[in-house]
Amino acid sequence: MDCRIDDRDVDLRISVPTGRRLAIVGPNGAGKSTALSLLAGHLRPDSGEVHLRGRPVSSPHTHVPAHRRRVVSLEQRPGLFPHLTALENVAYGPRSRGLRRRPALDRAHAELDAVGCADLADRRPHELSGGQAQRVALARALAVDPELVLLDEPLAALDVEIAPGIRRLLADRLTGRTVVMVTHDPLDLWALAHDVVVVSGGRAVQSGTVEGVLSRPGSDFAARLAGVSLLEGEVTDDDELRTPGGDAVTGYRPDAASEGVPGWAPGARAIATVDPRAVAVHAVPGPAGGADLTAGSAGPAGLAGPAGFAAGAAPAHAAAGKSSPRNAWPARVVGLAPAGALTRVTTELRDGQRVDAEVTSRSAAELALAPGVAVMLVVKAAQVALYPRG
Numbered sequence: 396m397d398c399r400i401d402d403r404d405v406d407l408r409i410s411v412p413t414g415r416r417l418a419i420v421g422p423n424g425a426g427k428s429t430a431l432s433l434l435a436g437h438l439r440p441d442s443g444e445v446h447l448r449g450r451p452v453s454s455p456h457t458h459v460p461a462h463r464r465r466v467v468s469l470e471q472r473p474g475l476f477p478h479l480t481a482l483e484n485v486a487y488g489p490r491s492r493g494l495r496r497r498p499a500l501d502r503a504h505a506e507l508d509a510v511g512c513a514d515l516a517d518r519r520p521h522e523l524s525g526g527q528a529q530r531v532a533l534a535r536a537l538a539v540d541p542e543l544v545l546l547d548e549p550l551a552a553l554d555v556e557i558a559p560g561i562r563r564l565l566a567d568r569l570t571g572r573t574v575v576m577v578t579h580d581p582l583d584l585w586a587l588a589h590d591v592v593v594v595s596g597g598r599a600v601q602s603g604t605v606e607g608v609l610s611r612p613g614s615d616f617a618a619r620l621a622g623v624s625l626l627e628g629e630v631t632d633d634d635e636l637r638t639p640g641g642d643a644v645t646g647y648r649p650d651a652a653s654e655g656v657p658g659w660a661p662g663a664r665a666i667a668t669v670d671p672r673a674v675a676v677h678a679v680p681g682p683a684g685g686a687d688l689t690a691g692s693a694g695p696a697g698l699a700g701p702a703g704f705a706a707g708a709a710p711a712h713a714a715a716g717k718s719s720p721r722n723a724w725p726a727r728v729v730g731l732a733p734a735g736a737l738t739r740v741t742t743e744l745r746d747g748q749r750v751d752a753e754v755t756s757r758s759a760a761e762l763a764l765a766p767g768v769a770v771m772l773v774v775k776a777a778q779v780a781l782y783p784r785g
């Protein structure tokens with residue numbers, strides 16, 4: 396589809412090959428729901444076209460209404476007809492597309508069986524759990540042999556114990572189907588999608604395979620989905636990145652060996668990705684010296700870290716003895732959040748760019764990390780990936 400909606404300032408060009416599964420991700424108000432509405436036929440573009448299997452379904456001359464498209468949606472709420480049984484819900488689509496009663500019921504039985512709900516055929520929606528209702532909704536969606544399946548966060552309303560089973564079921568039942576999904580959950584990207592498009596401000600700003608986008612995120616949003624921090628800056632004469640705040644970022648270049656990676660030259664814009672688990676947090680300055688706060692270290696507070704920094708005095712590559720080169724960036728804690736058994740510490744560099752670190756909760760408590768506390772972040776160069784900005 397290549398569509399514009401003027402009053403929403405949405406201008407999207409998105410395509411998904413038959414049989415592939417595309418995830419649309421992006422911040423609130425980016426245009427994700429608008430994209431799904433355009434594909435479903437609930438919204439007409441002001442200009443541009445939507446094609447399904449090569450046929451225009453929305454264009455300046457055509458608009459195939461939603462109920463005449465072979466497009467189905469699965470949303471947070473299963474949206475089953477409350478007065479029909481599960482079986483009748485699933486048979487409804489085939490019936491309304493002209494199938495006779497008996498073959499429609501046979502089809503519905505087969506679809507219910509495929510989602511593990513054969514024994515729930517006679518129940519009405521209010522007699523189903525949330526997970527069961529979502530399974531029936533999937534059976535209902537697939538019973539019409541859709542050309543396109545739209546998923547709008549179908550797992551978001553489910554309990555955490557239920558969601559993984561439904562996610563596995565979706566992965567299984569959607570194999571070979573053409574799917575466009577909206578999700579905020581990185582797990583959905585890895586489990587359900589082949590490709591991803593990052594949307595921001597109504598425009599597609601990055602697209603590619605899930606692995607390609609998440610291993611080389613081009614935006615803070617994509618970086619957060621990938622679970623890494625993103626730093627932007629310029630390439631220096633020494634093949635490093637320098638942030639606007641003046642911090643030097645030394646790393647490795649995953650694509651340096653491959654041909655055709657333009658854009659890496661002194662003065663060019665570049666990005667660095669930093670895995671929060673690779674970031675050691677040192678208190679500065681402590682009476683007992685900097686304490687090491689890596690995920691693996693749960694030592695007592697005050698234990699001297701490998702480098703023992705004084706505030707502001709650490710060299711840009713705080714080479715600790717003869718070990719591999721390290722980055723050292725002065726930063727300030729801006730937030731703490733639980734991350735399983737660890738604590739995710741969000742910090743801000745001098746120019747406001749954010750770097751997350753994951754440390755043991757015990758360490759975070761022992762060093763009294765709290766918003767406003769000054770720290771030194773230390774990351775081995777081997778754990779920082781550098782890319783041209785692209």
Ligand SMILES: Nc1ncnc2c1ncn2[C@@H]1O[C@H](COP(=O)(O)OP(=O)(O)OP(=O)(O)O)[C@@H](O)[C@H]1O
Nearest residue numbers: 402403404405421422423424425426427428429430
């Ligand atoms: N019914 C509407 N009428 C007018 N403008 C709308 C309407 N719905 C959304 N918008 C605007 O269109 C733009 C895209 O919104 P959209 O709902 O597609 O974003 P989204 O990425 O789905 O966001 P979210 O994650 O919050 O659901 C936003 O600027 C939004 O304010």
